[in-house]
Amino acid sequence: GMDKAQRRARAIELFKQVGIPDPADRLNSFPHQMSGGQCQRVMIAMAIACNPKLLIADEPTTALDVTIQKQILDLLVSLQAKYGMGLIMITHNMGVVAETADRVIVQYKGRKMEEADVLSLFESPKSNYTRALLSALPENAVGDRLPTVTDMLFEAAPSGAGA
Template identity: 70%
Template structure:
């Protein structure tokens, strides 16, 4: 049974120049204890789809879905009070920018204790002890002293660890990590990823890792969902995706990895992601795809069967000849 199940999720923002669909008919499935990576270029709707799940989008966003459930509970029908009991407790998120997510007016210890006060029955002494335990879990030295620090007094890596500690404070069943290593140096990135995967293995929680770094995906994920221009274009186990990508966009992403380069210059994907006013009538990737024909440019592509990676494509790569016919 899926821990998180989303069907046909769409998010449309109201802008001064008209409506803009940032997420378009996306499906998401995460099983208990699974690590799912969601990858794609900036602007592909990765973060927006998860913020919609958390109920954290602004009033300018219109969210629709045929199904949006967590552990069998319908998120669409939940009252605000019920959702607040769930978010931060069973379902938690690590945001992309810790300095803009932490409140600069309060110490980091106060902010974690507040989460514990809202979602647990621990008394003040027990909440303090839990904060020290959490800081030790995420590798923050001298936890007693650091609990009294304000966000600006800590480094970016330390603030990211504080965000992780806050997210796991109530032992969530599903943790969403949105670009958790952005703006961190390489050594700190490796430490944060090891920390997340170690916590996932230790607690058995589900983990959604939002990233654009395919190297991170290869090292940590079990399954990969690829998004492009708001649509999910492929979904495969990580080994199968790296070995036999079925969507041309996925193949182009993998070909651009430095370790896969066979020539002096890295291959690139020509063109840009379509925006609000230049979305093609057919496949959204068709203006940049070397395999595209008139069918691709004029007719919306079908979703291929699981054995072809659920690729959103008229002509999936590495397909049997009979499937192409």
């Protein structure tokens, strides 16, 4: 194990790796004294502290503004390369998927609907659910109302075939 000074030095080093400014000072901060992005960086530091072979990031950018989202995604990808670890990201944000994923599994109600490389998924989705999900993105909107995934599923599968 490590003594107190070694543990503190390790924590400071981890904070540096994830880009927390003034890491020695931040070590004594409470979560309410940090921004959302800094709190997310603390969580990432904790996750990499044990040098994992696989990092599972569940909604790593939720509730962060787009600038901080990009920084967190870049950080995760750089740590993945630096440590040679696998990275599984669980997200509802298709922009995050498009930016960072190599392979994608789309799930609906806990069931796998489709698995594909990221380019194929966006260019030619195979399942009705994936098509509906992509059609419901604001950038794909047609008309005054953004369709819901449920709207698209019923249009895509009138026979009740579902996804």
